[in-house]
Amino acid sequence: MKPRAALLATAIVMSGICLGDSGPAPNVSQAFAQGPAPAPALTVKEVVRGKIYWVEGGGGTAGFVVGDKGVILIDAKRSPEAGKALAAAVAKVTPKPITHVILTHADGDHVNGLAGLPDGLTIIAHENAKIEQQGMYLYAVAEIDGGRCLPPLDRMPNLIMRKSRVETTIDGERLVLHHFPNAHTTGDIAVELPAYKTAFAGDVITDIVLLHPERGGTLDGWFSAARGLLALDVDTFIAGHSATLETKASIRKRIADLQAQRDVVAGMVDHGQTLAQVKLAMKDPEKLDIGCRGIPRPTFAENAFHDRVNRNQELK
Numbered sequence: 001m002k003p004r005a006a007l008l009a010t011a012i013v014m015s016g017i018c019l020g021d022s023g024p025a026p027n028v029s030q031a032f033a034q035g036p037a038p039a040p041a042l043t044v045k046e047v048v049r050g051k052i053y054w055v056e057g058g059g060g061t062a063g064f065v066v067g068d069k070g071v072i073l074i075d076a077k078r079s080p081e082a083g084k085a086l087a088a089a090v091a092k093v094t095p096k097p098i099t100h101v102i103l104t105h106a107d108g109d110h111v112n113g114l115a116g117l118p119d120g121l122t123i124i125a126h127e128n129a130k131i132e133q134q135g136m137y138l139y140a141v142a143e144i145d146g147g148r149c150l151p152p153l154d155r156m157p158n159l160i161m162r163k164s165r166v167e168t169t170i171d172g173e174r175l176v177l178h179h180f181p182n183a184h185t186t187g188d189i190a191v192e193l194p195a196y197k198t199a200f201a202g203d204v205i206t207d208i209v210l211l212h213p214e215r216g217g218t219l220d221g222w223f224s225a226a227r228g229l230l231a232l233d234v235d236t237f238i239a240g241h242s243a244t245l246e247t248k249a250s251i252r253k254r255i256a257d258l259q260a261q262r263d264v265v266a267g268m269v270d271h272g273q274t275l276a277q278v279k280l281a282m283k284d285p286e287k288l289d290i291g292c293r294g295i296p297r298p299t300f301a302e303n304a305f306h307d308r309v310n311r312n313q314e315l316k
């Protein structure tokens with residue numbers, strides 16, 4: 001099927017209205033409020049009929065590929081409830097069982113829904129993404145109440161990608177996994193389906209947090225990853241957080257827009273401007289968003305400021 005058909009993706013509303021769960025983070029008190037999470041409303045959208053779907057709501061964008069005998073998920077949403085809702089959404093499209101999950105990276109809104117999925121799955125991730133998940137438990141002992149929004153320990157990745165590119169066949173589907181080092185995190189994977197010129201880009205392409213410096217994400221890594229996506233023979237990209245499907249044109253625009261902002265920040269740093277002055281000029285919010293685990297999400301201006309300072313301090 002022509003990938004162009006992807007751009008005409010048909011929404012199948014599974015239950016209610018998509019709540020735009022990928023929006024701004026809750027404030028600290030909301031993030032730390034305890035209580036059972038309601039089942040999120042998910043929206044399933046078709047990319048290639050009968051074959052490739054993406055699913056909005058309940059965390060980062062997830063997706064699935066219908067194979068010969070089973071279903072390969074890409075990411076698992078943010079909570080046990082969302083994972084259950086994802087499994088139910090898949091079941092409305094196909095009776096085939098979920099057999100594999102490929103994690104695009106280790107962020108909780110893509111991983112923690114594993115707790116709501118069936119047992120016995122093959123869970124694929126880059127080695128660094130697994131290390132990031134394991135590392136969260138090291139920090140958790142010193143965090144409030146022993147840590148929040150942690151990945152399910154009994155659902156750690158059990159099939160590990162260590163190379164930068166792996167071509168494989170799962171359940172009759174040819175997949176090419178691409179690892180982009182130190183982009184959004186240290187363990188980013190894009191999942192390419194060459195037969196359909198389609199790729200799941202994970203959070204390398206996102207409308208919210210561009211990169212997590214606390215998890216090894218870097219601006220150089222992000223630009224390399226974005227250019228790496230452009231180099232693929234792919235027409236349709238499914239982003240980790242975006243209301244629409246992405247194309248090479250839209251990714252090129254993201255690169256150009258962010259490079260322009262990066263240049264502005266670099267110029268200000270070179271003229272001795274402080275971080276506060278840069279944040280003001282770049283219209284950063286006064287308070288940072290706080291992620292589910294209580295870690296602030298840095299803005300692009302902050303990342304670009306520190307990146308430029310480090311460049312200017314380089315030992316040559």
Ligand SMILES: [Zn+2]
Pocket residue numbers: 105107184203240
């Ligand atoms: Zn992410």
